[in-house]
Amino acid sequence: MGMVGGGTGSFIGDVHRRASAIDGMIELVCGAFSSTAEKSIASGIALNLDKSRCYGTFNDMIQKERELPEDVRMDFVAIVTPNHMHFPPAKMALENGFHVVCDKPLTLTLDEAETLQKVIAKSGKLFALTHNYTGNSMVKQAKAMISKGELGTIRKIQAQYLQGWLSTSLEKTGQKQAAWRIDPKKSGIGGALGDIGTHAENLIEYITGLKIAEIAADLGTFGEGRILDDDGNMLIRMDNGAKGSISISQIALGEENNLAIRVYGTKGSLEWHQENPNKLITRWLKEPKKIFTPNGNGLHEEALNVSRIPAGHPEGYLEAFATIYKNFATHVLAINNGEIVDEPDYPTVDDGIRGMKFIYAAVESDSNNSAWTKIN
């Protein structure tokens, strides 16, 4: 694996490195970690990389790696930069024969996203988008239960992704994570929408197997001097007639990383909270509430497959993230061995396109005083 972005001290670069390391399938072999060549190389050395493979720019990295022998060069590129720097390295890597893992949201603009979709198709290479929460064991169980019809027809969905870290003007203190996220040139047209809203949208569509058909959004920009949304309340209508709502915020003071979903069907319902991920609460017409746990009793294969440790040994954020990498790496290996994989289980460019359309529809609805707006 070669990495673009994620220099020393970066939050998400470190996450990708740890998550990709857990299963012993992936090795970081090179990187272009920073916007300046100097920092980039220093970061690579600090990460114990061979100095010759610490590159100053992603262009450099992709070109040079391509020239290395096949069994030496990186197999894929992991892109962990701010949103505006997803498209350029992704496109170049794909066009130069490398698979790509990319952070979400997919790109800066919907145009870029649609272009990227074509680039991927043309390249024949693999592309994974790190909607990491879909890697949780209990999310797999939730999806499996719904797809097997155990909840009946879905009627109501509630999702929320609440954080409080932008409650104050953190971006004015020099905090880098905050600074680029509130900057439309780096984030795109969505603020919280892109950063966390797309996770909520993706989780809904992943778990239920339904699509959000239309949305009525009321976005908020509470932080002084901000341009992009830092809060949003949305009504949704699903393509099967189910209704629901999504609430997101980065000014929900005191909330840490409160992503949660509730899905109600005609036979059963379920509830999952990311902050306490080792618990899937299910409710039933005639039976008492049942609580599923990773590697615990009564799970479907889909959930059992992703657990690495026995029941009662809590799985965290990194493990779920690692599952995205593991499934991607498994696919890469299969491809390399000439095998065909029917339904690889990791988020792809299609999820990324959905996310971008969600952002665009929400912003459009909001600018039309929350009028219902289609996502197609």
Next chain:
Amino acid sequence: MGMVGGGTGSFIGDVHRRASAIDGMIELVCGAFSSTAEKSIASGIALNLDKSRCYGTFNDMIQKERELPEDVRMDFVAIVTPNHMHFPPAKMALENGFHVVCDKPLTLTLDEAETLQKVIAKSGKLFALTHNYTGNSMVKQAKAMISKGELGTIRKIQAQYLQGWLSTSLEKTGQKQAAWRIDPKKSGIGGALGDIGTHAENLIEYITGLKIAEIAADLGTFGEGRILDDDGNMLIRMDNGAKGSISISQIALGEENNLAIRVYGTKGSLEWHQENPNKLITRWLKEPKKIFTPNGNGLHEEALNVSRIPAGHPEGYLEAFATIYKNFATHVLAINNGEIVDEPDYPTVDDGIRGMKFIYAAVESDSNNSAWTKIN
């Protein structure tokens, strides 16, 4: 206390009887408990009332009680009938000199509600509406914290009231509670909106001290053959600029009585769940999460005042309900003693009017494809 409605086997009649009995301040002395004289009298006898004060109709009760000596006759009427039968007995009782406690929502129609408001004003009598959840110790604490500015400016509010008991066509099985609630002639223009939505609306306005300025509602009618809403998702904008959402449902399968609220301010935030009411979760900018409990450490007087038992002894639904009765009875006693009470702490007709306007605005918004609709 004389009761209208609440014959043997009724859910809410029993609740009112128990709640009014807990504090030893109120005695049930008469009633017109049912729509038929026979059942009504049988109910009264089963409740150990003096047979002469088991009345066939509320008209009869109000007239006959009025003729009794002042120290014998009932002090007030408790109305626990379906919505369409709130207005007639309330009006008559008030006009005959009796105070009134009435179940929510206030009346069948907004017109009735506004008429009733005038009748009350003219009568000079007291009127309490049983928005019982405001009687909870932790709700009092939440309101006190916000009114003292501890949370700063409120920015975001999320409320939900989720039940699942109408997930199936319960009304077709002869279940009376279900039957009248889905019938517009008895419920009014709101289904879940009136039954539980008004509780959510009232809780928001009670706790925050803010008013919902406008609403964008997407109501659902999932139960086969139903006319009224049995589900709803709503965006709200508060009169101070805060934004939020309300989700209600009676088809959220498996949910029992999941009323909950989250309020986020610029200094702190709070969260309360009715099903686990002895816990107020608060979050802060720099400090760890703090959990308040009834009669526990660090509470304001407003919360301490309503607890009857030491910390750790759980208070339930009936205790909160009883607090409405206790505060009302205290007010009645004060009035009877010629005392003036500055700010009686129980929901009044004004809360009832807000609830009716909320129902009407939500229905109007829904019929305009969720257009923002003012509540004034």
Next chain:
Amino acid sequence: MGMVGGGTGSFIGDVHRRASAIDGMIELVCGAFSSTAEKSIASGIALNLDKSRCYGTFNDMIQKERELPEDVRMDFVAIVTPNHMHFPPAKMALENGFHVVCDKPLTLTLDEAETLQKVIAKSGKLFALTHNYTGNSMVKQAKAMISKGELGTIRKIQAQYLQGWLSTSLEKTGQKQAAWRIDPKKSGIGGALGDIGTHAENLIEYITGLKIAEIAADLGTFGEGRILDDDGNMLIRMDNGAKGSISISQIALGEENNLAIRVYGTKGSLEWHQENPNKLITRWLKEPKKIFTPNGNGLHEEALNVSRIPAGHPEGYLEAFATIYKNFATHVLAINNGEIVDEPDYPTVDDGIRGMKFIYAAVESDSNNSAWTKIN
């Protein structure tokens, strides 16, 4: 009902009054509420009793009430005094033809307890001991599940009753509740043992249907200048070979009223926490954890019978306490009607004797450096 003890401002007197009022079956008609005649009468008047039935002493009350016509005089006496004042009024009431409800622990000494048992037998009157936690819906469900064999053979039991209110020297501040509890003349040979330990012991035996056969106790007296235990850790062996432990404390700083039990069998296990009483957690060999709730799905009749309100409407401490009174009153009524009741469901003198033996065995074990000591 006539009350002994529980003058204005008392904690437990108020609890008994509220709990007995909830179901509309019991009326407080007289009392001897305090150790001085003056305070006693003032308390009675404050409680709106007829002045002629506010007595200066319990002797007076029992004698005078006995002389009243049968349909006027109290049906039973409720004794809510400190431990040393349980036996005298109980004995006198029984010998004068009154049923008795008495607070726990049964008496000051085991001798008194055994004498009282004989007095009751001889009197033919009913006697209830307010081990109130056995009135909880989820405790009834737990007991029913075990007695029907759903958990298989019980192997392990853990109970705890943790409070922190005596962490500091509260008794030196003039706090009456603390003062008598640490005084052997008023409490007996057990401090926390009698006050809360007996609840834990009773809950274990009630839920499991087993008896504690022997105990190894290590008591602690942490409060400065105290004579009686304010903390204890105990090993227990049940009469069926199960093993377990009990931990009690009144110096567990910050704990409010943390009574909890876990029972493990060969087929299933269960867990219940008094502070969150509306939840029975059950675990199974092959199935996921199931959570039962009052009036919720999948309950046995024994649990359903005690709920007064629908699922999701939390039941609290007072409701459980009220169930003891309700079942007792039902028994009194049946007796008065000449009916026979097979298995009245409230704690009796036999439970009280078990509690006293538990206290005595624990104290004996502790004084023998925690040697195993039989409870027979």
Next chain:
Amino acid sequence: MGMVGGGTGSFIGDVHRRASAIDGMIELVCGAFSSTAEKSIASGIALNLDKSRCYGTFNDMIQKERELPEDVRMDFVAIVTPNHMHFPPAKMALENGFHVVCDKPLTLTLDEAETLQKVIAKSGKLFALTHNYTGNSMVKQAKAMISKGELGTIRKIQAQYLQGWLSTSLEKTGQKQAAWRIDPKKSGIGGALGDIGTHAENLIEYITGLKIAEIAADLGTFGEGRILDDDGNMLIRMDNGAKGSISISQIALGEENNLAIRVYGTKGSLEWHQENPNKLITRWLKEPKKIFTPNGNGLHEEALNVSRIPAGHPEGYLEAFATIYKNFATHVLAINNGEIVDEPDYPTVDDGIRGMKFIYAAVESDSNNSAWTKIN
């Protein structure tokens, strides 16, 4: 790192591999993974090791690695075998100049443990024992709070480690994990005592900084045909006069990995549950309950230092385990660089000796009908 034990399919070998990989500081370079050379080598190859460094026995591995150039050979040995196979490879590795990471309990017998202690001292090499739960962020916070005096004098401690996986005769089904754990030749004189009891003991001593001075144990052997304990209830007295209890079980049906601890002091108290590790509950004399979370508000440096991800991103079992490896690797690097480390923060042979003495004292107490037995 070279590994002894942990062949393909092993539970704990995989855990060590993942935990050591997370921080990018440690690479698995060789191993002797199984009791047969063939399986061992196959395991190594499956782990993508260089075939030349997949050894048939640990003797072979240690000898051959020693002959490799210093910059090539493994830095330390990780021992992840059943208990009886801890001592031989540990001793040999140390005597051949390798540092050692070893699974707990330390050894098969106390004699071995004491010998090993001397071997380590003589070797001058580092030795870490994987009491992994001490790596949790909230455990670090708990220890820091107590060591800084924030809880005052500790008075009461309750710990439990409850599992249910040996509720049935799993060892008779060919399950390897079960088979060796119930075999005294492989486990030693303690069953659950060694496997999980030592974790509870270590957690108590780590968090409180106190030592268990004496113990009164009642062990149980419920599984048919078992020789070793599969359950135990114990009273403890700490060296500062605090009292408490420990409950352990592997027949607590339905429990997954329920390690928990409560510590009560004169100023505050705390509670932590391994299954929900991202939460430290603290209670105070006058203030409400405060809940700490990893990387959340109000933490001490000691806790902040171990978090790899922002607050609200749950940390799991592997992260805590990884912290042991990270701190050990940091120490190895420092040593290699000739630096001195004052207080390395990972469990050592001294913790292992405490664990062995705990096992021996508990077994002795149990065989003396739970007589108090010193641990010195």
